[in-house]
Amino acid sequence: MKRQVTIVLGVLVILAGVGVNKYLSSKAKPPKRNPQGGKPTVLVQKVQNGFVKNTIPVTGKLVAKNRVELFAEVQGSVLNSGKTFKEGVSFSNGSRMLKLDSTEFHLSLLSAKSDFLNSLIQLTPDIKYDFREELDRWNVFINSVNIEQPFPALPKSKNKKFLNFLISRSISNQYYTIKSQEEKLSKFNLIAPFSGTLIEGNLQPGSMVRVGQKLGTFIQGGEYELEVSVSMNDGSLIKIGDSVLLQSEDIPGNWYGKVVRISVHIDQSTQTLKVYVNVSSKKLKEGMYLTGSIYSGGFENAVSIPRNILIGTNQVYLLKDTVLQLHEIKVLSIGENQAVIEGLSDGSKILGQVYSAAYNGMIVKPQLEN
Known part of the structure; x- marks a missing residue:
């Protein structure tokens, strides 16, 4: 019996509590978002349009700016050329950076030049009898050739028959093959294209270098x-x-x-x-x-404002008397801290601070920024 009475009393207490809560809720007035006399003080910025520099x-x-990747165009072992080919070593424009052993190739080139001179000398009788007007020019050319030096240019001729004669005897082919080999011989010496420093590279004398191998990186500081x-x-x-x-x-x-x-x-x-x-x-x-x-x-007729006072992407709070109103503007440029905008008239005032409680139609107490 006592247990039943306790349960009934507990239910009555709960029901009474719910009733009192509903009564108090019905009597309570909703809080005003901006009660009279409690206007928050906010900083406002006065707009003065003008020319705003664009900084990005x-x-x-x-x-x-001058940077080259160095690759080997010929094969050979590295010779001692005075300076080491290592990172941090500097070279002046036109100086030799690296020298590869060209002995075998050089001897092969001398042999080719000797064969070419022999072919020319053997052709001299034919030139003398068939193309007498060309003989003097070719004798001068033969006498000027030094197989230890780069070949001079071939004599010019307007005689088409004579040019065909040289081609048929493979003179032109031999000559240009030799000029190609002379060019290749120069690649056994790596020449600095400008004054600079190696930032990559490590070749010791005696190292074998192969065609296409990357040698290093050279820059001008x-x-x-x-x-x-x-x-x-x-x-x-x-x-x-x-x-x-x-x-x-x-x-x-x-x-x-x-x-x-x-x-x-x-x-x-x-x-x-x-x-x-x-x-x-x-x-x-x-x-x-x-x-x-x-x-x-x-930008002309624009103003720079703190980026963080933008509302969304294209709005700011404009002050009308003491009321904040959302106003649409055009954003011309956005930097790290500032934004350049247009669409505000001179003398108008905008909310100049971040105020998370602000809303459209809010009554505030404005304080002009210094």
């Missing part, structure tokens, strides 16, 4: 290209010759560059395009990362 933030890695990626919108604003101001996080200083190339290819994964900037300094090194800004013209 960029970052990229330096690559030497001081002149660099910076490859940066920009959005398609920013890319449409950049022009060849635009100025660029660059900095490094690792060493102090500012460097000025110029836009020299703009790619027309869009990277499918990032939807960006490449822009190339020339920059010169002996302090800079290949592989360094630089950050900076491209100064690409500007």
